[in-house]
Amino acid sequence: MSNLPILQFEDKILATVHENPVVVIIGETGSGKSTQLSQILLRNGYTNSGIIAVTQPRRVAAVSVSRRVAQELDVRLGDEVGYAIRFEDRTSERTRIKYLTDGVLLRESLSDPELKQYSVIILDEAHERSLNTDILMGLMKRLIKLRASNLKVLITSATLDGEKVSDFFSECPILNVPGKLFPVEILYSAEQPKSYIESSLRKAIDIHVNEPEGDILIFMTGQDDIEKLVSRLEEKIQSLEAGSCMDAVVLPLHGSLPPEMQIRVFSPPPKDCRRIIVATNIAETSLTVDGVVYVIDSGYVKQRQYNPSTGMYSLDVVEISRVQANQRAGRAGRTRPGKCYRLYPLAVYQDNLLEATVPEIQRSSLAGSVLYLKSLDLPDIDILKFDFLDAPSSESLQDALKQLFLIDAIDENGTITNIGKTMAELPLEPSLARTLIEANKYDCLPQALTVAAMLSVEGTLLPGRSKHTDKKRKQPPSELPDGSGWGDHIQLLQIYELWDQTDYSTDWVKDNNLQVRGMLFVKNVRKQLCQIMQKFAKGSLDVRRKERRRDRQNDYKNLRKSLCVGYASQLAERMIRHNGYRTVGFKSQLVQVHPSSVLRTDDEGVYPNYVVYHELISTSHPYMRNVCEVEMEWVTPILQKLEKLNVKILSGGSNQPEEITENSDVPKKDVKTAAPADDAKSRIQAARERFLARKGNK
Numbered sequence: 001m002s003n004l005p006i007l008q009f010e011d012k013i014l015a016t017v018h019e020n021p022v023v024v025i026i027g028e029t030g031s032g033k034s035t036q037l038s039q040i041l042l043r044n045g046y047t048n049s050g051i052i053a054v055t056q057p058r059r060v061a062a063v064s065v066s067r068r069v070a071q072e073l074d075v076r077l078g079d080e081v082g083y084a085i086r087f088e089d090r091t092s093e094r095t096r097i098k099y100l101t102d103g104v105l106l107r108e109s110l111s112d113p114e115l116k117q118y119s120v121i122i123l124d125e126a127h128e129r130s131l132n133t134d135i136l137m138g139l140m141k142r143l144i145k146l147r148a149s150n151l152k153v154l155i156t157s158a159t160l161d162g163e164k165v166s167d168f169f170s171e172c173p174i175l176n177v178p179g180k181l182f183p184v185e186i187l188y189s190a191e192q193p194k195s196y197i198e199s200s201l202r203k204a205i206d207i208h209v210n211e212p213e214g215d216i217l218i219f220m221t222g223q224d225d226i227e228k229l230v231s232r233l234e235e236k237i238q239s240l241e242a243g244s245c246m247d248a249v250v251l252p253l254h255g256s257l258p259p260e261m262q263i264r265v266f267s268p269p270p271k272d273c274r275r276i277i278v279a280t281n282i283a284e285t286s287l288t289v290d291g292v293v294y295v296i297d298s299g300y301v302k303q304r305q306y307n308p309s310t311g312m313y314s315l316d317v318v319e320i321s322r323v324q325a326n327q328r329a330g331r332a333g334r335t336r337p338g339k340c341y342r343l344y345p346l347a348v349y350q351d352n353l354l355e356a357t358v359p360e361i362q363r364s365s366l367a368g369s370v371l372y373l374k375s376l377d378l379p380d381i382d383i384l385k386f387d388f389l390d391a392p393s394s395e396s397l398q399d400a401l402k403q404l405f406l407i408d409a410i411d412e413n414g415t416i417t418n419i420g421k422t423m424a425e426l427p428l429e430p431s432l433a434r435t436l437i438e439a440n441k442y443d444c445l446p447q448a449l450t451v452a453a454m455l456s457v458e459g460t461l462l463p464g465r466s467k468h469t470d471k472k473r474k475q476p477p478s479e480l481p482d483g484s485g486w487g488d489h490i491q492l493l494q495i496y497e498l499w500d501q502t503d504y505s506t507d508w509v510k511d512n513n514l515q516v517r518g519m520l521f522v523k524n525v526r527k528q529l530c531q532i533m534q535k536f537a538k539g540s541l542d543v544r545r546k547e548r549r550r551d552r553q554n555d556y557k558n559l560r561k562s563l564c565v566g567y568a569s570q571l572a573e574r575m576i577r578h579n580g581y582r583t584v585g586f587k588s589q590l591v592q593v594h595p596s597s598v599l600r601t602d603d604e605g606v607y608p609n610y611v612v613y614h615e616l617i618s619t620s621h622p623y624m625r626n627v628c629e630v631e632m633e634w635v636t637p638i639l640q641k642l643e644k645l646n647v648k649i650l651s652g653g654s655n656q657p658e659e660i661t662e663n664s665d666v667p668k669k670d671v672k673t674a675a676p677a678d679d680a681k682s683r684i685q686a687a688r689e690r691f692l693a694r695k696g697n698k
Contacts, residue, residue: 004032006177010040013175017041017152021144022172024165025156028179029285029330033156034065034124035072038097041120047096049150050119055102057130058282059085060255060262066090066099086427087528102132106139110375110424114143120152125285126165127157127323129359129390135369138387141169158285159323161356168389182333184295188346196298197225199343201232204276207294207341208237209245214293214338215275217283219328221302221317226252226278233276246272253279253289258517265289281320284327288334295332297325299344305363307618308399311570311587313365314618321354359390366392367430370400371409374416375424383414384651401650402586403569406641407434414650422536426529428452431614435566436529440537442558447493449533451559453526454492455614455626461518462495462596480512485600487611487628489563490556496522564630567612568638572624574609581611581624584635585642591616594623610635 006013006027016023027033038052046052056062066083075081082091084100091098102123109115121140126133140153155165162174193199200218207216220226233250253265266289269275277289281301303318320328325342332338342349361369370383384397404410407430409420416424423433432452439448454461462480481498483491495514502508504523509516564571572581572591580592593599593607594617601607614626 004036005030005179006032006036006040009175009177013037013040014044016173016175017154020173021148021151022140022153022155022169024162024169024172024174025154025177026162026174027156027158027177028181029158029327030179030181030288030334031177033158033177034061035069037122037154037156038069039073042097046120046152048119051095051117052097052120052122053105053115053118054097054099054122054124055105055133055136056099057102057125057128057133058255059101060257060282061125062099062101064262064266066097069097069099087525102130102136106132106135106372107427109139110372113376114146115151116147119150120154122154122156124156125158126155127159127285129357129361131360131364131366131369134359134361134389135372137165137168137389141387144169159327159356165389179330181330182335182337184329184333184337185339186329187339187341188349189341189343190345192344192348196220196300196343197229197232200229200296200298201236203296203341203343204233205236205240207296208248208274208276209240211294211339213246213274214336215269215277215289215291216294216296217289217292217331218276218278218296219283219298220278220280221298221300222280223252223254223256226254226280229278233278246274248274248276250276250278253277253283255280255282281324283331284324289331291335292331293336293338295328295338295340297328297340297342299325299342299348303363306365306396308365308393308396309587310589310616310622311365311399311583312589312616312618312622319348319353321357322349323356325349325353361388361392362390362396364396365403366396366400367403370397371404371416371420371424371430374404374410374414375421382651397651398647399587401647402645404430405645405650406568406585406638407431407566409434410650412644412646412649426532428456428529431566431570432456433566434568435562436533437536438562438565439559440533442562444555444558444562445533445537447555447559448562449526449529450493450496451489451563452529453522454496455489456525457515457518457521461515461522482600483598484553484556485598485629486556486560487599488597488614488626489628490559491598492626493556493559496526560628560630561634563612563628564634564638567614567628568641570613570615571630571635571638572611572613574607574611581607583616584610584639586645589616589622591622591624593627594625597625597627599627599629 013025025033025037034054038054041047041052056065062083062085066081067077070077070081073081078090078092079094081097082095082099084091084098084104086101086103105121115121123133123136123140126137137155144151144153166172166174189199197220200220204216204218218229220229230250230252237248237250247270249269251265253262265277268291275291277283277292283289299320300317301320301324302315304313304315306313329340332340373383373386383401384394401410401414404420405412408417409423409430410416419434419437422437423430426433426436428436432455436445436448436452439445481491481494483494499505499508499519506516509519569585571584573584575582575590580590583589583591599607599611608629610630610632611624611627612630613624617623617625
């Protein structure tokens with residue numbers, strides 16, 4: 001620890017922080033910024049007037065870094081040093097250094113807008129440009145004016161554009177701390193491989209057999225690729241001739257791993273044994289794995305992207321940026337000179353890769369973020385003009401405002417409602433939060449809590465919902481409930497209730513090809529949501545729910561009614577002359593029901609007239625995933641609300657140009673360039689399209 005470069009700059013850091021409310025610290029890889037900066041401030045009295053908060057974009061990083069700092073300070077994790085992530089809080093009244101995800105800090109600011117318990121707020125890994133970190137930077141800019149005398153804000157990163165952030169915070173000072181890196185030799189492929197998984201496999205085995213000791217870190221795109229490569233590596237290593245090379249252990253590393261699996265990655269390997277770690281981009285900067293000498297860079301990352309004009313998500317494998325490529329290479333030079341094998345040619349790095357990653361705020365649905373900003377209830381906030389480091393498109397913000405209006409989080413004047421304030425208190429996406437509130441009204445909250453918890457699991461939970469599942473599973477298919485024909489939300493409820501009847505048996509989970517860790521996570525999330533909702537609920541909420549198994553069909557109907565309200569912006573109408581549905585409202589899109597859905601057709605093979613869906617995804621076709629049937633009488637109020645949409649008013653502003661409202665799908669550039677003379681023509685064309693659509697439905 002004593003050799004970490006940041007410690008040599010301790011006096012300069014303290015002097016700069018003392019004199020300025022905001023400081024940008026560019027700490028290169030290996031500088032020790034994530035673990036040491038909080039300890040420097042602790043040693044110098046900054047916890048005398050409050051807690052030091054250190055945000056991380058990733059839960060795994062918040063947990064692992066806090067554990068490391070607790071070890072260095074020789075204190076028990078959860079006492080002087082702790083962490084808080086969604087659905088887990090390991091802090092106490094004694095906590096002086098608190099690592100937390102950026103989303104948790106945002107949620108804390110709802111109950112304490114000035115974040116008075118903190119004397120220092122460090123936004124770490126800001127170069128990742130997570131959605132929540134970008135929102136926090138805008139809020140810190142406001143907060144520092146209110147608490148200039150007793151709050152310090154530090155923005156830290158390995159590769160951040162410091163000048164841009166400095167300009168954003170009124171030209172605050174920038175400190176550059178060099179890293180502790182050994183030389184890294186960069187080796188490029190002669191050509192782009194057809195399969196980065198196969199190419200990574202060959203390269204890893206070649207290194208293992210022919211290169212000196214040292215761990216290998218392989219960057220893959222996601223959990224499926226990691227599991228596939230880990231399995232192939234283990235097979236190859238076992239087939240190597242005994243004594244031809246040292247032993248090797250293959251370890252996965254991704255955000256969905258349970259804590260005990262994550263810890264294995266940070267433990268030193270057995271003697272004369274090489275670790276081969278297969279990781280997502282979580283290992284670029286958020287986590288440091290000591291002992292890595294060889295890096296294999298596939299050149300790709302899996303990125304979730306949202307199209308506000310269609311309301312559709314896509315999970316795409318895309319090329320990394322040059323900043324990411326350099327971060328990956330730096331992982332090889334932490335303990336001694338290393339090598340980075342890039343599985344792509346030099347020309348691809350120079351000509352194809354973007355300079356930096358597109359900020360998450362410019363490729364995400366902003367409904368949750370806009371709800372948060374509205375819930376601050378600050379009269380001078382105009383959502384379309386909020387001060388972002390890199391502003392999202394006007395179209396994305398309009399999309400979020402429309403979604404919130406349709407689910408009653410804001411009224412037609414753009415003011416947050418009591419329902420919206422309650423939604424903001426729940427650690428759920430807006431559609432699920434709204435469903436819980438409506439379910440309380442219809443006396444089916446226990447059932448809605450189960451569905452919300454089941455939909456909060458990251459990754460695959462049910463059998464048959466992964467493209468690799470059928471190949472991996474040899475056992476016969478399980479006899480899971482079918483949702484009684486109503487759809488996937490009801491099936492999720494039925495599955496959990498069956499598990500409940502077995503006293504939460506893990507054997508039952510395994511026998512039905514479900515994910516054990518995922519189901520245990522659901523149980524924990526449901527319990528916590530139950531505790532949160534207790535203050536809003538009518539009567540007592542029993543987690544076990546045995547006394548409620550009275551009229552299931554009525555429960556299912558009330559749950560579907562609640563889902564219709566919660567998912568009002570995710571409504572679809574069956575197209576009679578098309579093989580699919582048209583999404584209703586401001587995002588008209590032709591889509592199909594996902595093949596994994598249990599939604600039942602009638603005797604003639606026809607789907608229900610109206611459904612709501614959890615999300616739209618773009619794969620081989622535009623699909624609705626997690627679909628539930630709803631009834632026309634529940635849909636009518638939604639259609640009436642669509643007629644009242646006016647984004648200019650919803651935003652909270654008064655100077656925006658007039659918006660085209662209902663069923664409008666106008667890209668941002670069209671709004672800017674459209675001349676007043678064209679408005680009548682546009683309206684006529686829109687009316688003609690609506691007429692033709694109605695005619696086609698007859």
